[in-house]
Amino acid sequence: xxxxxxxKLLFVSLMIFSMFFGAGNLIFPPQLGQLSGTNMLVSMGGxxxxxxxxxxxxxxxxxxxxxxxxxxxxxxxxxxxxxxVLIYLSIGPLLGIPRAASLAFEMGISPFLSNTLSESNLPLxxxxxxxxxxxxxxxxxxxxxxxxFGKALTPALLVLIASVFLFSLFKPIGEFAAPIGxxxxxxxxxxxxxxxxxxxxxxxxxxxxxxSIALKGMGxxxxxxxxxxx
Numbered sequence: 590x591x592x593x594x595x596x597k598l599l600f601v602s603l604m605i606f607s608m609f610f611g612a613g614n615l616i617f618p619p620q621l622g623q624l625s626g627t628n629m630l631v632s633m634g635g636x637x638x639x640x641x642x643x644x645x646x647x648x649x650x651x652x653x654x655x656x657x658x659x660x661x662x663x664x665x666x667x668x669x670x671x672x673x674v675l676i677y678l679s680i681g682p683l684l685g686i687p688r689a690a691s692l693a694f695e696m697g698i699s700p701f702l703s704n705t706l707s708e709s710n711l712p713l714x715x716x717x718x719x720x721x722x723x724x725x726x727x728x729x730x731x732x733x734x735x736x737x738f739g740k741a742l743t744p745a746l747l748v749l750i751a752s753v754f755l756f757s758l759f760k761p762i763g764e765f766a767a768p769i770g771x772x773x774x775x776x777x778x779x780x781x782x783x784x785x786x787x788x789x790x791x792x793x794x795x796x797x798x799x800x801s802i803a804l805k806g807m808g809x810x811x812x813x814x815x816x817x818x819x
Contacts, residue, residue, distance in 0.1 A: 651797025
């Protein structure tokens with residue numbers, strides 16, 4: 590079996606993490622923690638299955654098949670076309686793109702704007718152009734994603750996440766409360782649905798081939814080994 594050294598494997602892992610960590614991962618886990626209360630562990634179990642387990646399975650399947658369209662073609666060519674288009678639209682202009690741009694702007698830019706600028710749509714428009722211009726530039730060279738994400742962007746992201754975690758750990762906003770709504774009656778199922786709402790499982794159907802290309806660029810050439818790197 591083709592092997593990767595631990596350093597390359599670490600960078601690939603960091604790249605995958607940064608590709609999946611998006612707006613939904615900022616929204617739903619804190620919401621789950623607040624609303625599930627004393628049922629947090631049960632809800633988190635369902636969340637991890639749909640937000641982590643399903644994406645990992647999807648990456649492996651798509652990478653081994655050679656792409657989403659090839660995989661879906663096993664059902665029917667017309668199904669493959671329609672399904673692929675719907676997936677791209679879902680994680681793109683219909684859901685994923687607007688959520689990614691608006692959340693990043695509201696959390697990183699909007700709090701620092703003056704009252705006059707906050708009432709205008711121009712800052713959001715300019716930010717969106719710059720934000721997705723950078724995203725487009727990154728996507729044009731998938732073979733360099735490991736270096737750009739794994740060595741630079743992901744470590745910075747992990748530092749920020751660790752800072753939020755430590756601050757919340759030592760200065761919590763309060764004690765665990767009683768679960769609210771569906772978190773009280775169906776904590777596992779509600780957590781599972783929250784995990785699916787991150788859209789990671791859907792995004793993995795497209796990310797699988799990108800990750801496959803990155804692995805092939807690092808010397809993993811046989812299709813059967815793409816899901817068995819060690």
